[in-house]
Amino acid sequence: MNRSHLLFTGLSAGLLLSSASLLTAAPVLDIFPGDAHLRHKLDSQSFVVRVIQDNGIHVDVTNEAKISLGDPSKAGLQKNVLTPKAAGSTNLKVEWKGITKSIPITVENPEVEPPVSFRLDVMPVFMKAECNRCHGAARGQDGFKLSLWGFDPDTDYFRITREFPGRRVNLAVPEDSLLITKADGEAAHTGGKKFEKGSPLYNTMLRWLKAGAPDDPKEIAQVKSVELLPGSLVMEGPGQNFRMNVRATFSDGSTRDVTSTALFLSNNEGTAKVDHDGTLTTGARGEAFVMARYGAFTVGSQVIVLPKDLKFQWPKVDERNEIDKLVNVKLRNLRMLPSDLCDDLTFLRRAYIDLTGSLPPLERVQTFRDDKDPAKREKLVDDLLKQPGFVDLWTLKWADLLQIRTINNQSSTKTVQLYHNWLRDQILAGVPLNELASKLLTATGSNIENPSATFYSLEIDPIRVTEDAAQAMLGIRIQCAQCHNHPFDRWTMGDYRGFMAFFMQIGRKPGEDPREKIIFNAGAGEAKHPVGDKVVPPRFPGGEEPDVKGKDRREVLATWLADPENPWFARHMANLVWAQLMGVGIVNPVDDIRISNPASNPVLLDHLAKRLVEHKFDIRKLAREICLSATYQRSTRSNESNELDTKNFAKATIRRMRAEVLLDAIADASGNSAKHTGMSQGMRAVEIADAKKTNYFLSTFGRSTRENVCAREEVSPTLSQALHLLTGDTVEGNMKAGNLVAKLTTSGKKPSEIMIELYLRVIGRPPTPEETSSLEALFSDPEQTKATLEDIQWALLNSKEFLFNH
């Protein structure tokens, strides 16, 4: 369908291969890349030979394997590099411990030396030597500016050759060109020496200068895709090497070995470091994502590093559905054991908070504990999915995504409340997520009659509308690409403007009611590329240019977005549901899907996206499937092997309740029915429509301000939070208003019974025998019983076990 799609399947296939291989007994031999095309005299292709051992460990055996050519008259072989000799075809044969493998080689025009190209040969040098990192700063560096990571070769060409004639290039004595002397250490350079005299980068640059620093002809091949091989690796022990291979495919169908000119990065150098030539070196146990950047492309491979000779036995693990299987495949590769399942009361509390945003009611705790039905967890989940709390919670999630808030002179309390109500109705009615998104994108008319139109009146700057839509609906942050190609992702400025073009024809006019805004299709307006100022036609992110003639462009976009084949939407939504239930997204943070922020388990994410599509984008059905997996029901207690795991779901994640949920929980656990400003008695904090209506507690506990698309609820601890719980009016106030201990005392219950009830209400479990005996000792003085019980209630409300969902 498009390149992003291809990339995903590439990644997933790579992972599947390695995971499948773990189960294979016989070693597997691979050569990367799978073929070689040598197109001219100076062309070459490097390769790497990998064996997957019987224990699933990958080893680079390029040096150890016996390597030969089918017809040595056609191609030359130096170490692991193929060079052309004569036109024709032959093959590369590899033999390692009796296993053989071969790949085809074709040779064309071995006598033709191609002209040096600025875009194809020199631009990659600026990237590799990282010239266009410092000099790519908005104001350049020491008076010389290049485009960041080379997004604008035309201007770079101009700046180097003609902006300051006589300074940067010296075509009479190319070696004296400042462009070269700065980089090779000959002249003083704040950025230091970037390459050696005589190195390939130096030679490429010099060859171009000697040729007179020519510009390229108009029609020049463009990079269409880049591949980093192998797609995934499982390696053992520190200090092991693997030669990564990078190949680019061009618009004329040709491929090039760009291993020497690609820039390598690793997101975890402690586990896998990559040298500038693409040689990977393993370090400490862990996972790393190594990336290669070439042109506007960044591609990555997942690398797992295990300790040497690790004793590992995979026990029989309960797998309830495909989710468990896919999580466990990854855990097995990581040599990590999943934690045990959590107990019933922990599950009850967790499911309540995750699915309805509230604590389990007292009676439910008692009945669930005593229920002997083996299917009771399943029944509980089914029941919770039907509760209004589920609707409120997901309305809250979407209200965050859509940044629902009042804005002076722009969005009123009335329109905001209508918008919020509309959203709640959609969730309540179970409108499929893709339909919901589509309704928002195509929203038209008065935002009082059709509240979804507020989607386009909260934000009117097309730049913000574009960025917000991309982040909320697709989970991608394209902000960077507004001014330059995204430094750590695939988005180019063209992609940005292509997406923006869908939002350039939105008309807005005031209605009769001063609070009213009418949204309509203006039918005119274009996005322009900042480089060259050309009109960019609407283009789907990473996809094709649709026909929008005579259509409302938003309709075209909505159709694309809502299509079950859409590579982004289902994945993003599935990830949102997963993160809500598991506490950590498979891509984390959830609104930052990016090459350099890869999914921790891409196959799992693909599976969830597939299931969401099969469930016709019904949140409830996907949530049910996740909640019934053993993975969801794991204990938060770690074992020796999964102690350090934070993203592979070997154990449950401990997380603080979000602000609104916590405030409701404090009220519920105190037996109070709270009153929030501007809302009727008994309405819950999760139901507040307007992010501007807040209180000290909500703000302190990190409620999302919804002021920009990156704003989200914060659950990290602060000192103000701790002090407010201890001394503020929220806990005390609710306890006083709820007056629970007094009510229970007057109802004639014994102090020990009240104590148990407080435990069940606040932390959803009875006290342990140790807790019981130490607390009962405090009830000796009847005069002090009430005060003691209130102290216990207060202590429970301030306990971590209460504040956290575990």
Add this chain to the structure above:
Amino acid sequence: MRSRLVLLGSVLSALPSVAAVPEKVTFDDHVLPILQNACNNCHNPDKKKAGLDLTSYGTSILGSDGGKVVLPGDAAGSLLLKCIKGTEEPVMPPKGDRLNANDIAIIEKWIALRAPESLTSKGAPVANNVTAAAVSLTRPSGPPPMPGNNLPKSPVLQADRSNALIALAASPWAPVTALGGQKQVLLYHSDTLELLGILPFPEGLPTIVRFSRNGELVMAGGGVGAKSGKVALWKIATGERIATVGNEVDQVLAADLSPDQTTVALGGPNRLLKFYSTKDGKMIRSNKKHTDWVTAVAYSPDGAYVASADRAGGVVVWEAATGAESITLPGHKTAVNALAFLPGLLASAGQDGTVVLWDVAEGKERKKWTAHAGGCEFVDFTPDGKIISCGRDKVAKIWDQTGKALLTTQPLGEIALRAVLSGETVMAGDWNGNVQAFLIADGGKPFGAVATVSTTPPKPPAK
């Protein structure tokens, strides 16, 4: 104990490259070249990071704000060595590669040898041979100064390809055009286009050439990018180099000689406008005002003012005698590429494509017009007060002072970088390094076989 440790240290670090460390190490011969590459980008007289200037022996020994960095005889105790070795903060250089072991060993040995300055006395300043000239606004009497017959004509350096032509000047009185080539200045006869002589400029690529007001001297400024910058003066009649001034750490980008020939004003990437005495080569003053590279410098014909301009559009007029700021001329928003001076009238050429005429006394814009779409690269006054300019539209033009175009040359092959009028001949050079000659009477058509005159003289025909 301490000295033993020092010895051990120096032996160890010198071990891998003993052969490469000479017996006698001096600042001028061995240490300075290392410092130039590794340190002088920041530790130069202009930036003087931490108060340290490592571009000369004296200032290196003087040390930084924090005290001495070189303790002659005590290598291990010298901060310079500790920093480049990385044994003490701040580790130097802060960015990029550290010095290699051999370079460190050289510096270490130099300090251990009590930090000698030079082997010979060659570091002594050369006595310049410049005499002050009378300032006159009119043509000097007598025959115009021409290059003598004995000037060398064999090129210092030859190349297959020309570089962009960035230095071009016409004698105000004689039919002589000077242009900058690689490590040389070439003098051509403006009418016959015959090569009259070559003035070697081993200091690097000339970025600017000028004739003195009386036409007797040729000035060239330039150097090696990010390394060194100098300005040289020659007598045109004899080809004798009579002065060399400037101790810059980067190319000189702009310079002019005062009409009385006593002072050279120069500027470059360090954003400073510096004044040097031609008599003894000493710096008279350094003005810090420009916010970007200084790209143009011009003296007024009476020598009372000097104007300078920068890459951010700033134009400043200074009193030549005191160096005090006279007036700033705001108007250009982008780089100013060239300046030219008539009495009371200053012309500036902007990257915005305009030529602006300024009334210096009033500090006002007198006339402004778009001369060359895409950027005006150069402007000069002709001896009769007209304006000649050229730019990115590939043509050179002559204008009157109202901005009326009087002549437009046929387009050059590339962007036109410099154009001057010598007698009746327009000489214009482009990015390819071709310099073409046009007669005003021909209405903009080039004459003769002149297009081959390049910044690199043609190779002599094979014998």
